Every structure is written in C-alpha cells, then in structure tokens.
Amino acid sequence: MVHTLSLLKRYTGFMILLLLGYSLFTFWSRHTFPSLFLFVGVILAGLFPFVIDMIQTMQKGNFGVDLIAVTSVLAGLVVHEYIAAAVILFMLSGGELLEEFAIRRAKKEITALVSQAPVSAHMRKERGLCDVSVDTLQIGNEVIVKPNEMIPVDGVVIEGNSSVDESKMTGESAPVQKRIHSSVYSGTTNGEGILTIRVTATSKQSKYAQIIELVQQAQEHKASFIRMADRYSVWFTIIAFSLAALGWLISHDPRTALAVLVVATPCPLIIAAPTAFAAGISLAAKKGIFIKDATSIEQLASAQTMLFDKTGTVTLGVSAIEDWIVLRGEKKDIQSYACSLEQFSTHILSRAFSEYAHTHHIPLYNVEAYTEILGKGVRGKVQTHTVLVGSASFLLSKRISIPKNILLREEEIQEKGTRIVYVAIDEVCAAIIHIGDQIRPDTKKFFAELKREIPHIALVTGDRREIAQNVAKQIGICDIISSCLPADKTKVVKQYQRQFSPVVMIGDGVNDAPSLATADVGIAIGGSQSTAATQVGDIVVMPSGLSVVLDALHISKRVMTIATQSIVVGIGLSIILMILSCFGVIQPLYGAFFQELIDVAVITNALRVLVP
Structure with missing residues (x-):
C-alpha cells in the first residue's frame, strides 16, 4: 500500500510538472531556452525510473516491453519531437500506475500463523502452576492444559483424558479422544477435560513450528511468473526496430524512424493486460x-x-446428526429427551444436538440430577424418565444391554467417519444416533x-x-x-x-x-x-x-481471453500503423495520437471483463 501511494504521488507530481512544462513550452515562449530546458528536464525525470527498471530487467535476462517506449521517448527528444515524446511518456506512466493498483499483493502472508501460535503454558512445579513462555519449556517439563485451551507444545498425556480437536493440524474432522500415553500436538484445541502433558519437543521443534517453516520455504521457492505482456515483447521489438530502420533507409529522414517507434510504443501490451486483470479482480470481489x-x-x-x-x-467441518435409529419408544420423545440432556454437556458433539433441536424445532425439557462422565456420556432425569446419552461403553458400564448385531456393526460404521451415540431411557437402549461431518x-x-x-x-x-x-x-x-x-x-x-x-x-x-x-x-x-x-x-x-x-x-478464463484479444488486436493495429509510418504516411505527432486511439480501444475491450 505504501509503494502504491508513493507511486501515485510520483505520478501526480510528474503530470503537474509535465503540464506546466508543456504550457510554458507551447503557449508562452516555445523557442526560449528556459522553457525548453524545463520541458525536456521533466520528460527526462519522468523517464528515469523506466530506464532503471529496463536495465534491471535486462540484467536478469528478461526482455521487457519498456525498451521500445524508452527508445521512442529518447528518439523524440533527439529529433526535437518533444510533444510526441511527452505523450508517449504520459501513457507509459499511466500504465505503470494502473498495473500497480491491479496486482498489488499483501506481503505479510504468514502473519496469521505466527499470531495464532501458542505463546504461554501452565507449567507444573512443586509449589503449583506457573505461567511461562512456551519458548522456555524444555523436554521433560510437565504442562497443564485446561478445558477449551490450545495445547501449547508437543507432548504425551500423563494424567487425565479429554477429546482434542486436531482438525486444524491433521484435517481429522472428528474430535480425537486423548488418554494416558496419547500424543498431543501444539496448536490443537483441548476439549472438556483437563490434561497433564509431558513435553516431548521444544517450541521450535513442534508440529506448529514445522508448519510455519514449510509455508516460508514454499513461498521462497515459488517461481515468479513473467508478465504476460513480456512474452510478446521479443518479436514485437524486433519488428518495430526493423521497420524503423527500413523507414529511415527509404526516406533518409530520422523522423520516419521515430514515427514508426511512436506508433510501435507497446501500450496495448503495457495497459491492456493489467486493465483486464484489474477488472477481473473487481468482478471477483463482488462475488465474494x-x-x-x-x-x-x-x-x-x-x-x-x-x-x-x-x-x-x-x-462443512461441523458435526451434525445424520440419522436416528429408534429401537424402542416414540421418536419425537426420544429426540426431546436426548436433546434436553445434551444441552448441558461440555462435549464437542453436544453442539450437534443443539443445532438439531433448533433446526427441527424439538421441544426441550428441564433436567434434574444431571451428571457427566468426561469422554463417556451424560445422565439425568427428564420428564420423570432416567435418560442416558453416550458411548456403548458408557451404557454397558451401567448394565444396559445393546443388541449384539448393532455392536458388531459399530466399528464398520465408524470407519466411514460416522460417530455412534446411544440413547437409553429407563435402563433400556432406545435409540442409536449417527453423527458425522456434513458434505x-x-x-x-x-x-x-x-x-x-x-x-x-x-x-x-x-x-x-x-x-x-x-x-x-x-x-x-x-x-x-x-x-x-x-x-x-x-x-x-x-x-x-x-x-x-x-x-x-x-x-x-x-x-x-x-x-x-x-x-x-x-x-x-x-x-x-x-x-x-x-x-x-x-x-x-x-x-x-x-x-x-x-x-x-x-472469471480467470474470461480475463485471459479478453486480455489476449486486447493484446492481439492492439499489436495488429500497431503493426499496420508501423507499416504506414515506415512509408512516410504518418508523422510522429499524429502517430502518437493514433496510438492513443488504439489504447482507448484495447482498454475499452479489456473492461468487458466487468460484464457478467
């Protein structure tokens, strides 16, 4: 953004000085040295950044289209066609500003990674917990992770059990149950339980740090793409200089060569592509x-x-109830009892019940004697009924039987990414709920x-x-x-x-x-x-x-089609004008205005991108 504002200020200042110099040169004292010196000085000052950019581009082995424009401006000054040189420079500067606005990019691309990285941890010491920076943690230190907190370091669980959301790190949609000896990773989010972790890797060696490093390496090795217009520049430049030389040989007048270079100024290459790209970016933004x-x-x-x-x-990355399989009782009653009980749960899957109740207008009731076994299930009294919602092991631990054919299919169903939750009413298994990540x-x-x-x-x-x-x-x-x-x-x-x-x-x-x-x-x-x-x-x-x-x-395909059309048509018309100028039909100043008409045509065509 700073570079763009700087470029805009430079361009605005240059235009003001150019108009001032042109006014003095044309309407006041055209043949006096001060006005001529000012006008030429402004043109050279405005041309200087393009000369530097052209030299740097050629040093890198690239052949930029700016070479013809710079040559034509300098040639205009040499043969005293100052106004033609000013018009060419005006279009060249405008093209640079438009391109800068169109392709400006945010440079701080890993800000989110760094800002979201864990910064502190609850380290367990003899006298209790102490909050410390994750950078100071060493392998073997013990860390406490409270419910819903981000796990600060890679480690292994030595106390507690909880479900952990690892979707940001591994892409695994369902929460992963963690217990003693389970591995956990920095950057993941703890669920409803309290975990005590023994550190197995320092902050710099953690999975999260490795991801940041991978992003940085990928961006450093991402090959830069040559501007689309530059791909046409080599043969276009050869044709332009060849026709300019031929015109000079035929007419024995350097102005003929200048006329060819003026109409050859590749503004369709410089402006048409960025205009189409800017229009495409604008149209895309309207569509989100x-x-x-x-x-x-x-x-x-x-x-x-x-x-x-x-x-x-x-x-969608959000767990949702896919199906209710009723084994006993009324489906609407079972739904009400289960959703009423789950509204008090801290487990991640409880959101699926809340969303289902809201979407399907399920009536909810008061719950008495509510208890929750972390990672297992919930229990309570709803409408005089004792209701349990949880895993198969939770129901079996309460001596509630589950049909064997259902237990045998549980593993097969869960392998496909569907979580199984059971509902028991008055010590009888009443329903099976399928919960999964929705497409x-x-x-x-x-x-x-x-x-x-x-x-x-x-x-x-x-x-x-x-x-x-x-x-x-x-x-x-x-x-x-x-x-x-x-x-x-x-x-x-x-x-x-x-x-x-x-x-x-x-x-x-x-x-x-x-x-x-x-x-x-x-x-x-x-x-x-x-x-x-x-x-x-x-x-x-x-x-x-x-x-x-x-x-x-x-949108991308439309942009490329229209940008290519603009370039091809613009180059075609420029070649026709170059041939006419080569035989003395077009003078340098008129050639500059003809070229401007071509620019208007190709820019208008490029803006067709905005039409859906």
Whole structure:
C-alpha cells in the first residue's frame, strides 16, 4: 500500500510538472531556452525510473516491453519531437500506475500463523502452576492444559483424558479422544477435560513450528511468473526496430524512424493486460472472491489439476446428526429427551444436538440430577424418565444391554467417519444416533461441472482411507490421497506439479497452509475468520459453497481471453500503423495520437471483463 501511494504521488507530481512544462513550452515562449530546458528536464525525470527498471530487467535476462517506449521517448527528444515524446511518456506512466493498483499483493502472508501460535503454558512445579513462555519449556517439563485451551507444545498425556480437536493440524474432522500415553500436538484445541502433558519437543521443534517453516520455504521457492505482456515483447521489438530502420533507409529522414517507434510504443501490451486483470479482480470481489495476486488469474485459467482438502472444504467441518435409529419408544420423545440432556454437556458433539433441536424445532425439557462422565456420556432425569446419552461403553458400564448385531456393526460404521451415540431411557437402549461431518450442499453437482473443465481432480485429506473413500463416493471423485499430514500434502502438490501443472490447491485449515503456498494457486475457503489458510492463499473465497470456486475459474478464463484479444488486436493495429509510418504516411505527432486511439480501444475491450 505504501509503494502504491508513493507511486501515485510520483505520478501526480510528474503530470503537474509535465503540464506546466508543456504550457510554458507551447503557449508562452516555445523557442526560449528556459522553457525548453524545463520541458525536456521533466520528460527526462519522468523517464528515469523506466530506464532503471529496463536495465534491471535486462540484467536478469528478461526482455521487457519498456525498451521500445524508452527508445521512442529518447528518439523524440533527439529529433526535437518533444510533444510526441511527452505523450508517449504520459501513457507509459499511466500504465505503470494502473498495473500497480491491479496486482498489488499483501506481503505479510504468514502473519496469521505466527499470531495464532501458542505463546504461554501452565507449567507444573512443586509449589503449583506457573505461567511461562512456551519458548522456555524444555523436554521433560510437565504442562497443564485446561478445558477449551490450545495445547501449547508437543507432548504425551500423563494424567487425565479429554477429546482434542486436531482438525486444524491433521484435517481429522472428528474430535480425537486423548488418554494416558496419547500424543498431543501444539496448536490443537483441548476439549472438556483437563490434561497433564509431558513435553516431548521444544517450541521450535513442534508440529506448529514445522508448519510455519514449510509455508516460508514454499513461498521462497515459488517461481515468479513473467508478465504476460513480456512474452510478446521479443518479436514485437524486433519488428518495430526493423521497420524503423527500413523507414529511415527509404526516406533518409530520422523522423520516419521515430514515427514508426511512436506508433510501435507497446501500450496495448503495457495497459491492456493489467486493465483486464484489474477488472477481473473487481468482478471477483463482488462475488465474494478475493484475488490477491494477478498472476493467480493466469495460472488458474490454465489449471490442469485441482486438489481438495476434505474437512471444512468439501465438508462443512461441523458435526451434525445424520440419522436416528429408534429401537424402542416414540421418536419425537426420544429426540426431546436426548436433546434436553445434551444441552448441558461440555462435549464437542453436544453442539450437534443443539443445532438439531433448533433446526427441527424439538421441544426441550428441564433436567434434574444431571451428571457427566468426561469422554463417556451424560445422565439425568427428564420428564420423570432416567435418560442416558453416550458411548456403548458408557451404557454397558451401567448394565444396559445393546443388541449384539448393532455392536458388531459399530466399528464398520465408524470407519466411514460416522460417530455412534446411544440413547437409553429407563435402563433400556432406545435409540442409536449417527453423527458425522456434513458434505457441503451441491458438492456433487459442483464436481460434475468441474470435471468438464479440469482434467485431474483429487481429494487430499488427513482422514483415514475408509472415511475419504466414503466422502469421495458421495461427491463423485475417484482419486484419493488419505492420511496426509501437512508435509505429505506438500509432497502430493509437488508430485502433481511435475506431471500436471499448473496445480490448484483448495483448503481451509492451518494444516493446508503449506500446500496452499506450494501450489501454483492456493484457494482458501476463508469467510470472515482470519486463518493461516486465508493469509497464505492466493485466492480467498467466502464459505457460500464450492460453486464460488467455479466462478473464480470462469472469471480467470474470461480475463485471459479478453486480455489476449486486447493484446492481439492492439499489436495488429500497431503493426499496420508501423507499416504506414515506415512509408512516410504518418508523422510522429499524429502517430502518437493514433496510438492513443488504439489504447482507448484495447482498454475499452479489456473492461468487458466487468460484464457478467
């Protein structure tokens, strides 16, 4: 932003001085040395940054389109065509400012990762708990993690049990039960229990720190993409200088060569592409698609591969009740009793009951004698009935029998990603509840449409293969890569880049950040919440459904089509004018205005991107 404001101030100041110099030179004392000196001085001052940029570009081995523009301005001054030189410089400066506005990018992409990293921990000492910085923790120290707190370091549980939300780190949608000897990772969120952890890795060696390092490495090694216009510059420059030399040879007048260079000034290359890109970025923003880098538009338009994370991307990332299987009693009564009891629970799955009761208008009752066994279930009296809601082991521990055929199928069902919760009323198993991560609406339709445009589509997830296969079957995806940690996802992206590039990665969590940064285009399912994924992603879409990803793809293709049209038409018209100028038909000053008409035409065409 600071660079853009600086450029705007420089451009505004230059325009004021240029207009002042032009006024003095044209209307007051055209042939006096002071007015000529001022006018030429302003032109040279405005040209200087372009000369420096041109030299630096050529030193890097690139052949920028600015070479013709700089040459034509200098040639105009040499042959005393000052006004033509000023017009060329005016268009050149305007193009730079427009391009800067269009492709400005946020530079602090790992701010979210660093700001969300754990900073303190409750360290257990002989005299009690002491809050310390995570950087001071050493291997072997003992740390207490309270309910709903972020786990500060990697470690192993030595006391307590609790469910832990690891979705941000591993992509596993369901909370993972932790007990003695279970491993836990920094950056994950503790559930309803209290855990005592023995530190197994320092803060710098933690999983969270490794993810931050992966993101930084991916961004450092992300190849810079050459401006689209520069790809046309070599042959266009050769044609321009060849025709200029031919015109000079034919006419023996250097003004003829200048006229060719003036109409050859590649403003269609300099302005048309950034105008189309700026229009595309604006149109995308109206649809809830925020494109941080214009380069991403070109890469997305030519994408050959799209890789999708599962939890929070293909699915909503929120547990929801899928089915009630009633074994005994009235379904509506069982729903009311279970939802009434669960409204007091601190377990993560209790949200599924609250949401179900709200959505389906389930009546809730008062609860008496409420008790909760952490990680097991809840018990209480509802409408004179003794109600239990929890795991199979919870009911069995209360000597409530569960049909054997149901117990035998429990493992098979849970392998597909569905959690099983039992409801007992008056010491009789009355219902079985299936709870799972819900697939986003219209996802199957989205992938059916996407297959017509993208050759290679795959699901890349931290979930087990059985869960991934179940989701993939529902949405119509054949390629699955499961059980992926963040580093594994990055390797998958690189493998696809070697065969089917450009590669687009779509994800939403901290665990997706390295792969989003590694991919040619990272699309983050972001919304209003600032996460590592939304900071690292080249494109951020609001969570209104995956269909917005298709919108981003279509906008990118439209931008590239129209930008290419503008460039090709602009170059074609410039070549025609160059040929006419080569034979003395067009003079330098008139050539500058003809070129301006071409610029207006290509910019107008580029703005068609805004028309849906």
